[in-house]
Amino acid sequence: MARRSDHSRNEIKQMALQAAENIVAEKGSSALTARRLASEIGYTVGSLYLVFENLDDVTLQVNARTLNQLSSKLDSVVSRHADTKRCILELGLAYMQFASEHPHLWNMVFEHQQPDDKDIPDWYQERINSLFQRIEEQFTNLTPAAASENALAARALWSGVHGNCVIALTGKLDIVGIEDIEKTCDVLIENFLTGWVQTHG
């Protein structure tokens, strides 16, 4: 071997990302090792470093795929619901559903910690922020008079939904199973919105 040219650089990259996604989805992020990933695509470790900066780079790019999937799921929810309050509820449920369908992939997005000396890439940070923007838009619909406070409300509520997800999926509580998640999520959003509309509508 030592010279094959079976695949272009980009082909190798895509093969690796797909394989990485499969490994994480099935076995969790700790199963994603360089040697394993390399052997999965029929190359040696060295080749991975021709295509990626390092393993963290692979993680980030798998996360980007996950965020893309989540984004389109949320977009389709928005397009299906005219009623704003209902839409926020459905966005929350869709978020939880996605997390419970892809627990390992979803988990890797949030467990990832950038080393102190390096910043999160801009393109990555933006994809995370865009998740919150969808909710913010709904709040602007719901209580236009609240103006800038809507951003705060959106972040508070959506972080809250995320927290319900975290607690449910890590099994740190007795809440286990999708029915329970949906219930607590529903309770959180319903009551928050009732309070918010009453004081800001």
Added chain:
Amino acid sequence: MARRSDHSRNEIKQMALQAAENIVAEKGSSALTARRLASEIGYTVGSLYLVFENLDDVTLQVNARTLNQLSSKLDSVVSRHADTKRCILELGLAYMQFASEHPHLWNMVFEHQQPDDKDIPDWYQERINSLFQRIEEQFTNLTPAAASENALAARALWSGVHGNCVIALTGKLDIVGIEDIEKTCDVLIENFLTGWVQTHG
């Protein structure tokens, strides 16, 4: 060497736990390695396995300490506030404050994942649950008529507060700094409680 008896088994254990706590608090959970921990207390790796089952055992026991600290902090909040609504708010703020004061220790509690073949020890699960019970008691004060629904409300809201913490401290959003955390936490709790009291009071 090979026979010192400078310290009893229990002394070694306590020294190791204190050293582990310091390492994690300063450098984060990934800095907690067996060799490093051993050298920190002046013993070799082998000795750690005389006192702990494995590194995961060390993690669990450091987490237990963290949960103890958090618990007493929350207890003192409860004892200082007669007004229920105010008390829930202060509990939320105290939780966030604790997390932002000990981000790495707090983080390790929730990033810990038990391997599939082993269950979380009962004593550990109970300490986590007891965190939620404090809030549940406050809800029972607030809306006694709601009865069993109070447990659901407590879990929904407290998971939500936890989520605000996660998002703020992992820096995954623009929310950074304790002022912002306190603001979103306040918004979440205030509006949730307004909605809850209105529909269940």
Added chain:
DNA sequence: ACCTGAACACCGTTCAAGT
């Protein structure tokens, strides 16, 4: 009995060497 430290099977990452 207590503790050591070499050994084993793994990591991520690099880079001289082969075709």
Added chain:
DNA sequence: ACCTGAACACCGTTCAAGT
């Protein structure tokens, strides 16, 4: 030019051997 695979500096964990 493309890819390999040995090498380096690390892991967690075990256990025969030393005092």
